Amino acid sequence: MPSRHPIFALSDEIVDDLASLFPDLATFQGVEGHDHHLPDLSPEGAAAALQAQRSLLARVEGLPPATDRWDRLAVEVARSILTEEIDHYEQGDHLVDLNSLSSPAQGLREVFDHMRRDTRDQWATIVDRLRCVPQALEGYRRSLDAGLEAGRPVARRQAEAAMTQAGVHASDDTSAFSSLVQEIDGSRAASALHGELDDASRAARVAFGEFGEYLRTEYLPRAEPVDAVGRERYVRQAHRFLGTDIDPEATYAWGWDEVADLRSALARVADGIAPGAGVPGALETLTGDPDRRAPDPATFCDMMQQRIDEALSQLDGTHFEVPPQIRTTAVKLAPPGGALGAYYVGPSEDFTRQGTVWWALASDGPVPLFDQVTTAYHEGFPGHHLQVGMQVSLADRLSRLHRLWLWKPGIGEGWALYAERLMNDLGFLDRPDYVFGYLAAQLHRSCRVVIDIGSHLQLPIPDGQAFHPGEAWTFDTATEMLRDYATLEPDYAESEVTRYLGWPGQAIAYKVGEQFILDTREELRRRRGAAFDPATLHRDYLEVGPVGIDLMREMLLGAS
Secondary structure (H helix, E strand, O other): OOOOOHHHHHHHHHHHHHHHHOHHHHHHHOOOOOOOOOOOOOHHHHHHHHHHHHHHHHHHHOOOOOOOHHHHHHHHHHHHHHHHHHHHHHOOHHHHOOOOOOOHHHHHHHHHHHOOOOOHHHHHHHHHHHHHHHHHHHHHHHHHHHHHHOOOOOEHHHHHHHHHHHHHHHOOOOOHHHHHHHHHOOOOOOHHHHHHHHHHHHHHHHHHHHHHHHHHHHHHHHOEOOOOOOHHHHHHHHHHHHOOOOOHHHHHHHHHHHHHHHHHHHHHHHHHHOOOOHHHHHHHHHHHOHHHEEOOHHHHHHHHHHHHHHHHHHHEOOOEOOOHHHOOOEEEEOOOOOOOEEEEEOOOOOOOOOOEEEEEOOOOOOEEOOOOHHHHHHHOOOOHHHHHHHHHHOOOOOOHHHHHHOOOHHHHHHHHHHHHHHHHHOOOOOOHHHHHHHHHHHHHHHHHHHHHHHHHHOOOOOOOOOOOOOOOOOHHHHHHHHHHOOOOOHHHHHHHHHHHHHOOOOOOHHHHHHHHHHHHHHHHHHHHHHHOOHHHHHHHHHHHOOOOHHHHHHHHHOOO
Protein backbone atom coordinates (compact mmCIF):
# COMPACT_ATOMS: atom_id res chain seq x y z
CA MET A 1 0.00 0.00 0.00
CA PRO A 2 1.55 3.36 -1.00
CA SER A 3 2.41 5.77 1.78
CA ARG A 4 0.11 8.72 2.32
CA HIS A 5 1.14 12.29 1.66
CA PRO A 6 2.64 13.91 4.79
CA ILE A 7 -0.30 16.33 4.95
CA PHE A 8 -2.33 13.58 6.61
CA ALA A 9 0.07 13.12 9.52
CA LEU A 10 0.45 16.87 9.87
CA SER A 11 -3.33 17.28 9.86
CA ASP A 12 -3.51 14.89 12.81
CA GLU A 13 -1.06 17.16 14.66
CA ILE A 14 -3.00 20.26 13.69
CA VAL A 15 -6.20 18.81 15.19
CA ASP A 16 -4.39 18.04 18.43
CA ASP A 17 -2.85 21.52 18.57
CA LEU A 18 -6.13 23.27 17.78
CA ALA A 19 -7.95 21.12 20.33
CA SER A 20 -5.44 22.21 22.99
CA LEU A 21 -5.89 25.87 22.03
CA PHE A 22 -9.67 25.64 21.73
CA PRO A 23 -10.89 22.84 24.03
CA ASP A 24 -14.48 24.00 23.79
CA LEU A 25 -14.40 23.55 20.03
CA ALA A 26 -12.77 20.16 20.56
CA THR A 27 -15.82 19.12 22.58
CA PHE A 28 -18.24 20.40 19.94
CA GLN A 29 -16.27 18.56 17.26
CA GLY A 30 -16.09 15.34 19.27
CA VAL A 31 -12.32 15.31 19.87
CA GLU A 32 -11.59 13.53 23.14
CA GLY A 33 -9.12 14.50 25.85
CA HIS A 34 -9.80 18.21 26.28
CA ASP A 35 -13.12 18.34 28.11
CA HIS A 36 -11.58 19.30 31.45
CA HIS A 37 -10.65 22.87 30.55
CA LEU A 38 -11.69 25.96 28.56
CA PRO A 39 -9.84 28.24 26.13
CA ASP A 40 -7.68 31.18 27.17
CA LEU A 41 -9.78 34.04 25.80
CA SER A 42 -7.47 36.78 27.04
CA PRO A 43 -5.32 38.98 24.76
CA GLU A 44 -2.34 36.85 25.78
CA GLY A 45 -4.22 33.69 24.83
CA ALA A 46 -5.06 35.23 21.44
CA ALA A 47 -1.40 36.07 20.85
CA ALA A 48 -0.37 32.50 21.66
CA ALA A 49 -3.07 31.08 19.37
CA LEU A 50 -1.97 33.36 16.55
CA GLN A 51 1.67 32.36 16.86
CA ALA A 52 0.84 28.66 17.06
CA GLN A 53 -1.28 28.79 13.92
CA ARG A 54 1.31 30.76 12.01
CA SER A 55 3.83 28.04 12.80
CA LEU A 56 1.42 25.34 11.67
CA LEU A 57 0.71 27.16 8.42
CA ALA A 58 4.43 27.47 7.72
CA ARG A 59 4.71 23.70 8.05
CA VAL A 60 1.82 23.19 5.63
CA GLU A 61 3.40 25.52 3.10
CA GLY A 62 6.67 23.59 3.38
CA LEU A 63 5.17 20.24 2.37
CA PRO A 64 5.99 18.56 -0.96
CA PRO A 65 3.48 18.95 -3.81
CA ALA A 66 0.24 16.98 -3.58
CA THR A 67 0.06 13.94 -5.87
CA ASP A 68 -3.68 13.32 -6.24
CA ARG A 69 -7.02 15.05 -5.68
CA TRP A 70 -7.43 13.85 -2.08
CA ASP A 71 -3.91 14.96 -1.15
CA ARG A 72 -4.56 18.33 -2.78
CA LEU A 73 -7.88 18.63 -0.95
CA ALA A 74 -6.21 17.89 2.39
CA VAL A 75 -3.57 20.56 1.76
CA GLU A 76 -6.15 23.14 0.71
CA VAL A 77 -8.33 22.41 3.73
CA ALA A 78 -5.40 22.86 6.14
CA ARG A 79 -4.30 26.04 4.41
CA SER A 80 -7.84 27.44 4.42
CA ILE A 81 -8.56 26.71 8.09
CA LEU A 82 -5.26 28.11 9.34
CA THR A 83 -5.25 31.14 7.05
CA GLU A 84 -8.73 32.16 8.12
CA GLU A 85 -7.99 31.73 11.81
CA ILE A 86 -4.82 33.76 11.44
CA ASP A 87 -6.79 36.47 9.65
CA HIS A 88 -9.37 36.39 12.45
CA TYR A 89 -6.68 37.41 14.95
CA GLU A 90 -4.72 39.73 12.69
CA GLN A 91 -7.90 41.67 11.90
CA GLY A 92 -8.69 41.88 15.61
CA ASP A 93 -12.01 40.12 15.19
CA HIS A 94 -11.51 38.30 18.49
CA LEU A 95 -11.81 41.69 20.18
CA VAL A 96 -15.37 42.11 18.86
CA ASP A 97 -16.47 38.48 19.24
CA LEU A 98 -19.69 39.20 21.11
CA ASN A 99 -23.15 38.52 19.74
CA SER A 100 -26.46 36.83 20.45
CA LEU A 101 -25.76 33.37 19.03
CA SER A 102 -22.19 32.39 18.17
CA SER A 103 -19.61 33.89 20.46
CA PRO A 104 -17.85 32.86 23.69
CA ALA A 105 -20.77 34.37 25.60
CA GLN A 106 -22.83 31.41 24.37
CA GLY A 107 -20.15 28.77 23.82
CA LEU A 108 -18.85 28.81 27.38
CA ARG A 109 -22.29 27.69 28.54
CA GLU A 110 -23.44 25.52 25.64
CA VAL A 111 -20.33 23.35 25.64
CA PHE A 112 -21.62 21.58 28.75
CA ASP A 113 -24.63 20.30 26.80
CA HIS A 114 -22.33 18.11 24.73
CA MET A 115 -20.27 16.52 27.49
CA ARG A 116 -20.99 12.93 28.38
CA ARG A 117 -22.17 12.21 31.92
CA ASP A 118 -22.60 8.47 32.26
CA THR A 119 -19.73 7.72 34.65
CA ARG A 120 -18.15 9.23 37.71
CA ASP A 121 -15.06 10.23 35.72
CA GLN A 122 -17.18 12.05 33.16
CA TRP A 123 -18.96 13.98 35.91
CA ALA A 124 -15.60 14.80 37.47
CA THR A 125 -14.53 16.24 34.13
CA ILE A 126 -17.63 18.44 34.11
CA VAL A 127 -16.69 19.68 37.57
CA ASP A 128 -13.17 20.49 36.37
CA ARG A 129 -14.48 22.45 33.41
CA LEU A 130 -17.05 24.33 35.51
CA ARG A 131 -14.20 25.51 37.70
CA CYS A 132 -12.60 27.05 34.61
CA VAL A 133 -15.61 29.23 33.74
CA PRO A 134 -14.65 32.23 35.94
CA GLN A 135 -11.14 32.45 34.51
CA ALA A 136 -12.37 32.02 30.93
CA LEU A 137 -14.92 34.81 31.35
CA GLU A 138 -12.29 37.07 32.95
CA GLY A 139 -9.97 36.59 29.97
CA TYR A 140 -12.85 37.15 27.57
CA ARG A 141 -13.73 40.35 29.37
CA ARG A 142 -10.16 41.64 29.00
CA SER A 143 -10.26 40.99 25.25
CA LEU A 144 -13.55 42.87 24.95
CA ASP A 145 -11.97 45.73 26.92
CA ALA A 146 -9.05 45.72 24.48
CA GLY A 147 -11.55 46.07 21.66
CA LEU A 148 -13.09 49.08 23.35
CA GLU A 149 -9.67 50.66 23.86
CA ALA A 150 -8.90 50.09 20.18
CA GLY A 151 -12.07 51.95 19.25
CA ARG A 152 -13.90 48.83 18.10
CA PRO A 153 -17.05 48.45 20.21
CA VAL A 154 -19.64 45.83 19.41
CA ALA A 155 -23.15 47.02 18.55
CA ARG A 156 -25.27 47.73 21.58
CA ARG A 157 -27.97 45.27 20.50
CA GLN A 158 -25.52 42.36 20.63
CA ALA A 159 -24.16 43.33 24.04
CA GLU A 160 -27.71 43.60 25.38
CA ALA A 161 -28.59 40.15 24.05
CA ALA A 162 -25.48 38.61 25.62
CA MET A 163 -26.23 40.43 28.87
CA THR A 164 -29.75 39.00 28.97
CA GLN A 165 -28.45 35.49 28.29
CA ALA A 166 -25.83 35.88 31.03
CA GLY A 167 -28.64 36.70 33.43
CA VAL A 168 -30.37 33.43 32.57
CA HIS A 169 -27.13 31.50 33.11
CA ALA A 170 -26.57 33.24 36.44
CA SER A 171 -30.02 32.51 37.87
CA ASP A 172 -30.44 29.69 40.36
CA ASP A 173 -33.87 28.98 38.85
CA THR A 174 -33.22 29.11 35.08
CA SER A 175 -29.54 28.32 34.67
CA ALA A 176 -28.53 25.09 32.95
CA PHE A 177 -25.69 25.01 35.48
CA SER A 178 -28.29 24.50 38.20
CA SER A 179 -29.83 21.72 36.13
CA LEU A 180 -26.51 19.89 36.21
CA VAL A 181 -26.73 19.70 39.99
CA GLN A 182 -30.25 18.31 39.77
CA GLU A 183 -29.15 15.82 37.14
CA ILE A 184 -26.25 14.41 39.12
CA ASP A 185 -28.63 13.48 41.94
CA GLY A 186 -30.02 10.81 39.65
CA SER A 187 -26.60 9.31 38.92
CA ARG A 188 -25.59 6.56 41.31
CA ALA A 189 -22.05 6.49 39.98
CA ALA A 190 -21.49 10.22 40.51
CA SER A 191 -23.68 11.16 43.48
CA ALA A 192 -20.61 11.51 45.72
CA LEU A 193 -19.54 14.45 43.56
CA HIS A 194 -22.72 16.38 44.40
CA GLY A 195 -20.99 18.82 46.74
CA GLU A 196 -18.12 19.58 44.35
CA LEU A 197 -20.49 20.00 41.44
CA ASP A 198 -22.75 22.28 43.48
CA ASP A 199 -19.79 24.51 44.39
CA ALA A 200 -18.46 24.61 40.84
CA SER A 201 -21.91 25.27 39.40
CA ARG A 202 -22.45 28.12 41.85
CA ALA A 203 -19.09 29.64 40.92
CA ALA A 204 -20.00 29.46 37.22
CA ARG A 205 -23.34 31.13 37.86
CA VAL A 206 -21.68 33.88 39.87
CA ALA A 207 -19.13 34.40 37.09
CA PHE A 208 -21.86 34.77 34.49
CA GLY A 209 -23.69 37.16 36.79
CA GLU A 210 -20.57 39.29 37.07
CA PHE A 211 -20.05 39.13 33.33
CA GLY A 212 -23.61 40.30 32.73
CA GLU A 213 -23.08 43.14 35.18
CA TYR A 214 -19.86 44.09 33.37
CA LEU A 215 -21.76 44.27 30.10
CA ARG A 216 -24.47 46.40 31.69
CA THR A 217 -22.30 48.88 33.56
CA GLU A 218 -19.04 49.02 31.61
CA TYR A 219 -19.55 47.77 28.08
CA LEU A 220 -23.00 49.03 27.13
CA PRO A 221 -22.24 52.71 27.83
CA ARG A 222 -19.43 52.47 25.24
CA ALA A 223 -21.18 50.12 22.78
CA GLU A 224 -21.76 51.07 19.16
CA PRO A 225 -25.32 52.34 18.60
CA VAL A 226 -25.29 51.36 14.89
CA ASP A 227 -25.86 47.72 13.94
CA ALA A 228 -24.35 47.87 10.43
CA VAL A 229 -20.73 46.74 10.06
CA GLY A 230 -20.18 48.32 6.63
CA ARG A 231 -19.21 46.97 3.23
CA GLU A 232 -15.54 46.15 3.85
CA ARG A 233 -16.09 44.01 6.92
CA TYR A 234 -19.24 42.47 5.49
CA VAL A 235 -17.55 41.27 2.29
CA ARG A 236 -14.63 39.86 4.29
CA GLN A 237 -16.95 38.04 6.67
CA ALA A 238 -19.10 36.72 3.83
CA HIS A 239 -16.01 35.21 2.21
CA ARG A 240 -15.20 33.50 5.48
CA PHE A 241 -18.62 31.83 5.51
CA LEU A 242 -18.88 31.10 1.80
CA GLY A 243 -15.37 30.39 0.61
CA THR A 244 -15.96 32.63 -2.40
CA ASP A 245 -16.28 36.33 -3.12
CA ILE A 246 -19.68 37.87 -3.77
CA ASP A 247 -20.95 41.06 -5.31
CA PRO A 248 -23.19 42.12 -2.42
CA GLU A 249 -25.34 44.48 -4.48
CA ALA A 250 -25.98 41.83 -7.15
CA THR A 251 -26.71 39.24 -4.46
CA TYR A 252 -29.10 41.70 -2.81
CA ALA A 253 -31.03 42.09 -6.09
CA TRP A 254 -31.12 38.30 -6.61
CA GLY A 255 -32.44 37.88 -3.07
CA TRP A 256 -35.39 40.15 -3.84
CA ASP A 257 -36.19 38.07 -6.94
CA GLU A 258 -36.21 34.93 -4.78
CA VAL A 259 -38.50 36.62 -2.26
CA ALA A 260 -41.01 37.49 -4.99
CA ASP A 261 -41.06 33.98 -6.51
CA LEU A 262 -41.46 32.26 -3.15
CA ARG A 263 -44.19 34.60 -1.98
CA SER A 264 -46.24 33.64 -5.02
CA ALA A 265 -45.65 29.92 -4.44
CA LEU A 266 -46.54 30.23 -0.76
CA ALA A 267 -49.78 32.05 -1.57
CA ARG A 268 -50.85 29.24 -3.91
CA VAL A 269 -50.33 26.57 -1.25
CA ALA A 270 -52.02 28.75 1.38
CA ASP A 271 -55.16 28.89 -0.74
CA GLY A 272 -55.43 25.12 -0.56
CA ILE A 273 -55.22 25.20 3.24
CA ALA A 274 -57.58 28.11 3.93
CA PRO A 275 -59.33 29.02 0.65
CA GLY A 276 -59.65 32.75 0.16
CA ALA A 277 -57.97 33.62 3.47
CA GLY A 278 -54.48 34.13 2.09
CA VAL A 279 -51.24 33.35 3.90
CA PRO A 280 -52.42 34.89 7.21
CA GLY A 281 -55.54 32.72 7.20
CA ALA A 282 -53.56 29.58 6.40
CA LEU A 283 -51.13 30.43 9.14
CA GLU A 284 -53.96 30.87 11.64
CA THR A 285 -55.26 27.44 10.70
CA LEU A 286 -51.83 25.81 10.92
CA THR A 287 -51.00 27.28 14.32
CA GLY A 288 -54.44 27.09 15.93
CA ASP A 289 -55.73 23.66 14.93
CA PRO A 290 -54.92 21.14 17.73
CA ASP A 291 -54.66 18.34 15.16
CA ARG A 292 -51.83 20.24 13.49
CA ARG A 293 -49.79 20.63 16.67
CA ALA A 294 -47.79 18.46 19.02
CA PRO A 295 -49.42 18.80 22.47
CA ASP A 296 -46.12 19.42 24.27
CA PRO A 297 -42.36 19.61 23.61
CA ALA A 298 -41.68 15.99 24.62
CA THR A 299 -44.24 14.66 22.15
CA PHE A 300 -42.86 17.03 19.54
CA CYS A 301 -39.37 15.57 19.97
CA ASP A 302 -40.76 12.06 19.60
CA MET A 303 -42.52 13.04 16.39
CA MET A 304 -39.42 14.64 14.89
CA GLN A 305 -37.34 11.63 15.89
CA GLN A 306 -39.77 9.37 14.05
CA ARG A 307 -39.64 11.57 10.94
CA ILE A 308 -35.84 11.48 10.81
CA ASP A 309 -35.67 7.74 11.50
CA GLU A 310 -38.21 6.93 8.79
CA ALA A 311 -36.43 9.10 6.22
CA LEU A 312 -33.12 7.40 6.92
CA SER A 313 -34.66 3.95 6.73
CA GLN A 314 -36.38 4.63 3.39
CA LEU A 315 -33.53 6.48 1.64
CA ASP A 316 -30.57 4.42 2.82
CA GLY A 317 -29.48 2.15 0.00
CA THR A 318 -31.58 3.94 -2.62
CA HIS A 319 -30.72 7.63 -2.80
CA PHE A 320 -27.85 7.52 -0.30
CA GLU A 321 -25.34 5.04 1.05
CA VAL A 322 -25.40 5.79 4.77
CA PRO A 323 -22.35 4.71 6.79
CA PRO A 324 -23.41 2.25 9.50
CA GLN A 325 -21.96 4.47 12.26
CA ILE A 326 -24.56 7.18 11.61
CA ARG A 327 -27.74 5.19 11.09
CA THR A 328 -29.07 6.57 14.37
CA THR A 329 -29.41 10.11 15.64
CA ALA A 330 -31.06 11.84 18.59
CA VAL A 331 -33.52 14.71 19.02
CA LYS A 332 -33.32 16.77 22.23
CA LEU A 333 -34.63 20.00 23.71
CA ALA A 334 -32.00 22.70 24.18
CA PRO A 335 -31.67 24.29 27.65
CA PRO A 336 -33.18 27.77 28.06
CA GLY A 337 -31.24 30.96 27.59
CA GLY A 338 -30.13 30.73 23.97
CA ALA A 339 -31.51 31.89 20.64
CA LEU A 340 -34.66 30.18 19.38
CA GLY A 341 -34.49 27.58 16.62
CA ALA A 342 -32.87 24.23 15.92
CA TYR A 343 -29.24 23.24 15.50
CA TYR A 344 -27.21 20.09 14.98
CA VAL A 345 -24.11 18.80 16.77
CA GLY A 346 -22.31 15.96 15.03
CA PRO A 347 -21.00 12.65 16.34
CA SER A 348 -17.73 12.35 18.17
CA GLU A 349 -14.64 11.18 16.37
CA ASP A 350 -15.09 7.63 17.65
CA PHE A 351 -18.91 7.72 17.20
CA THR A 352 -19.52 7.02 20.90
CA ARG A 353 -21.46 10.30 20.95
CA GLN A 354 -24.18 10.22 18.32
CA GLY A 355 -25.21 13.17 16.23
CA THR A 356 -27.98 15.20 17.87
CA VAL A 357 -30.60 17.69 16.70
CA TRP A 358 -31.27 20.28 19.42
CA TRP A 359 -34.49 22.33 19.44
CA ALA A 360 -34.88 25.60 21.34
CA LEU A 361 -38.65 26.15 21.43
CA ALA A 362 -40.47 29.32 22.32
CA SER A 363 -42.64 27.82 25.07
CA ASP A 364 -43.66 24.67 26.92
CA GLY A 365 -47.05 24.66 25.23
CA PRO A 366 -48.31 23.02 22.02
CA VAL A 367 -45.89 23.10 19.07
CA PRO A 368 -47.26 23.76 15.55
CA LEU A 369 -45.81 21.20 13.15
CA PHE A 370 -46.19 22.86 9.75
CA ASP A 371 -42.71 24.43 9.69
CA GLN A 372 -40.87 21.90 11.85
CA VAL A 373 -41.00 18.85 9.58
CA THR A 374 -38.80 20.48 6.95
CA THR A 375 -36.47 21.59 9.75
CA ALA A 376 -36.14 17.98 10.87
CA TYR A 377 -34.88 17.06 7.41
CA HIS A 378 -32.59 20.12 7.36
CA GLU A 379 -30.95 19.46 10.72
CA GLY A 380 -31.29 15.68 10.73
CA PHE A 381 -31.48 13.39 7.72
CA PRO A 382 -30.62 13.90 4.86
CA GLY A 383 -29.35 17.30 5.99
CA HIS A 384 -26.65 17.94 8.54
CA HIS A 385 -26.68 14.51 10.12
CA LEU A 386 -25.89 12.76 6.85
CA GLN A 387 -23.48 15.47 5.79
CA VAL A 388 -21.48 15.72 9.00
CA GLY A 389 -21.66 12.01 9.76
CA MET A 390 -20.43 11.16 6.25
CA GLN A 391 -17.55 13.56 6.71
CA VAL A 392 -16.49 12.04 10.04
CA SER A 393 -16.67 8.52 8.61
CA LEU A 394 -14.39 9.04 5.60
CA ALA A 395 -11.06 8.39 7.28
CA ASP A 396 -9.78 6.56 4.20
CA ARG A 397 -9.67 9.72 2.06
CA LEU A 398 -10.19 12.84 4.20
CA SER A 399 -7.66 14.21 6.65
CA ARG A 400 -8.53 14.23 10.32
CA LEU A 401 -8.52 18.02 10.23
CA HIS A 402 -11.02 17.93 7.38
CA ARG A 403 -13.28 15.41 9.10
CA LEU A 404 -13.38 17.14 12.47
CA TRP A 405 -12.63 20.83 12.11
CA LEU A 406 -13.95 22.00 8.75
CA TRP A 407 -17.28 23.81 8.38
CA LYS A 408 -18.03 26.35 5.65
CA PRO A 409 -21.69 27.39 5.94
CA GLY A 410 -21.97 28.12 2.21
CA ILE A 411 -21.57 24.42 1.44
CA GLY A 412 -22.73 23.11 4.84
CA GLU A 413 -25.95 25.10 5.13
CA GLY A 414 -26.41 25.08 1.37
CA TRP A 415 -26.62 21.29 1.48
CA ALA A 416 -29.13 21.32 4.34
CA LEU A 417 -31.39 23.73 2.48
CA TYR A 418 -31.03 21.62 -0.66
CA ALA A 419 -31.96 18.57 1.45
CA GLU A 420 -35.27 20.25 2.30
CA ARG A 421 -35.91 20.78 -1.41
CA LEU A 422 -35.00 17.15 -2.12
CA MET A 423 -37.40 15.85 0.51
CA ASN A 424 -40.19 17.91 -1.00
CA ASP A 425 -39.36 16.52 -4.45
CA LEU A 426 -39.36 12.96 -3.06
CA GLY A 427 -42.79 13.37 -1.46
CA PHE A 428 -41.78 13.30 2.21
CA LEU A 429 -43.60 16.58 2.81
CA ASP A 430 -46.80 14.58 2.59
CA ARG A 431 -49.32 17.23 3.63
CA PRO A 432 -49.99 20.72 2.24
CA ASP A 433 -49.15 21.95 5.76
CA TYR A 434 -45.57 20.75 5.42
CA VAL A 435 -45.17 22.08 1.87
CA PHE A 436 -46.35 25.43 3.23
CA GLY A 437 -43.71 25.13 5.97
CA TYR A 438 -41.01 24.26 3.43
CA LEU A 439 -41.86 27.23 1.22
CA ALA A 440 -42.02 29.48 4.27
CA ALA A 441 -38.56 28.23 5.26
CA GLN A 442 -37.25 28.95 1.76
CA LEU A 443 -38.82 32.39 1.92
CA HIS A 444 -37.28 32.89 5.36
CA ARG A 445 -33.80 32.16 3.95
CA SER A 446 -34.43 34.52 1.03
CA CYS A 447 -35.52 37.26 3.43
CA ARG A 448 -32.25 36.64 5.24
CA VAL A 449 -30.33 37.58 2.10
CA VAL A 450 -32.00 40.95 1.66
CA ILE A 451 -32.13 41.76 5.39
CA ASP A 452 -28.52 40.81 6.05
CA ILE A 453 -26.98 42.60 3.09
CA GLY A 454 -29.37 45.53 3.18
CA SER A 455 -28.91 46.13 6.89
CA HIS A 456 -25.12 45.85 7.03
CA LEU A 457 -24.47 47.79 3.81
CA GLN A 458 -27.32 50.22 4.61
CA LEU A 459 -28.86 49.70 1.18
CA PRO A 460 -32.37 51.04 0.60
CA ILE A 461 -35.28 48.74 -0.02
CA PRO A 462 -35.84 48.88 -3.82
CA ASP A 463 -38.44 51.35 -5.00
CA GLY A 464 -40.34 48.70 -6.92
CA GLN A 465 -41.04 46.56 -3.86
CA ALA A 466 -44.44 46.44 -2.17
CA PHE A 467 -42.64 46.18 1.19
CA HIS A 468 -41.56 49.66 2.42
CA PRO A 469 -40.30 50.82 -1.00
CA GLY A 470 -37.34 53.18 -0.91
CA GLU A 471 -37.03 53.05 2.87
CA ALA A 472 -33.93 52.30 4.94
CA TRP A 473 -33.68 49.04 6.84
CA THR A 474 -34.34 49.16 10.57
CA PHE A 475 -34.59 46.43 13.18
CA ASP A 476 -38.37 46.83 13.26
CA THR A 477 -38.64 46.71 9.46
CA ALA A 478 -36.57 43.53 9.28
CA THR A 479 -38.64 41.93 12.05
CA GLU A 480 -41.84 42.90 10.25
CA MET A 481 -40.62 41.21 7.07
CA LEU A 482 -39.90 37.95 8.87
CA ARG A 483 -43.31 38.03 10.54
CA ASP A 484 -45.38 39.02 7.51
CA TYR A 485 -43.44 37.34 4.71
CA ALA A 486 -41.71 34.35 6.34
CA THR A 487 -44.53 33.59 8.88
CA LEU A 488 -42.24 33.71 11.94
CA GLU A 489 -43.63 34.25 15.42
CA PRO A 490 -42.74 37.71 16.81
CA ASP A 491 -40.22 36.44 19.40
CA TYR A 492 -38.50 34.25 16.86
CA ALA A 493 -38.42 37.05 14.29
CA GLU A 494 -36.74 39.40 16.76
CA SER A 495 -34.25 36.70 17.75
CA GLU A 496 -33.44 36.09 14.08
CA VAL A 497 -32.84 39.73 13.19
CA THR A 498 -30.62 40.15 16.23
CA ARG A 499 -28.69 37.11 15.01
CA TYR A 500 -28.14 38.56 11.52
CA LEU A 501 -27.00 41.89 12.84
CA GLY A 502 -24.42 40.23 15.09
CA TRP A 503 -23.16 37.62 12.63
CA PRO A 504 -22.65 39.49 9.33
CA GLY A 505 -22.43 37.35 6.22
CA GLN A 506 -23.59 34.08 7.78
CA ALA A 507 -27.30 34.42 7.08
CA ILE A 508 -26.86 34.55 3.30
CA ALA A 509 -24.93 31.26 3.23
CA TYR A 510 -28.05 29.08 3.07
CA LYS A 511 -29.57 30.40 -0.14
CA VAL A 512 -26.26 31.26 -1.81
CA GLY A 513 -24.97 27.76 -1.06
CA GLU A 514 -28.15 26.05 -2.21
CA GLN A 515 -28.06 28.03 -5.45
CA PHE A 516 -24.50 26.86 -6.03
CA ILE A 517 -25.66 23.23 -5.75
CA LEU A 518 -28.54 23.85 -8.15
CA ASP A 519 -26.23 25.58 -10.63
CA THR A 520 -23.69 22.77 -10.32
CA ARG A 521 -26.39 20.18 -10.89
CA GLU A 522 -27.50 21.89 -14.08
CA GLU A 523 -23.93 22.26 -15.33
CA LEU A 524 -23.23 18.55 -14.79
CA ARG A 525 -26.55 17.68 -16.43
CA ARG A 526 -25.51 19.72 -19.45
CA ARG A 527 -22.07 18.10 -19.61
CA ARG A 528 -23.16 14.51 -19.04
CA GLY A 529 -26.49 14.42 -20.80
CA ALA A 530 -28.33 11.14 -20.37
CA ALA A 531 -25.51 9.79 -18.19
CA PHE A 532 -26.18 12.38 -15.49
CA ASP A 533 -27.23 10.86 -12.15
CA PRO A 534 -28.22 13.18 -9.27
CA ALA A 535 -27.29 10.48 -6.74
CA THR A 536 -23.71 10.60 -8.02
CA LEU A 537 -23.62 14.36 -7.54
CA HIS A 538 -24.95 13.94 -4.01
CA ARG A 539 -22.30 11.32 -3.21
CA ASP A 540 -19.48 13.43 -4.64
CA TYR A 541 -20.71 16.54 -2.87
CA LEU A 542 -20.98 14.80 0.49
CA GLU A 543 -17.59 13.11 0.13
CA VAL A 544 -15.83 16.44 -0.44
CA GLY A 545 -17.63 17.91 2.55
CA PRO A 546 -18.33 21.50 3.63
CA VAL A 547 -15.33 23.19 2.01
CA GLY A 548 -15.52 26.63 0.45
CA ILE A 549 -17.62 27.14 -2.67
CA ASP A 550 -14.58 27.86 -4.87
CA LEU A 551 -12.85 24.67 -3.77
CA MET A 552 -16.04 22.61 -4.18
CA ARG A 553 -16.48 24.02 -7.68
CA GLU A 554 -12.96 22.91 -8.56
CA MET A 555 -13.47 19.44 -7.07
CA LEU A 556 -16.77 18.83 -8.90
CA LEU A 557 -16.34 20.77 -12.13
CA GLY A 558 -12.58 21.15 -12.50
CA ALA A 559 -10.51 24.32 -12.44
CA SER A 560 -12.11 27.17 -14.36
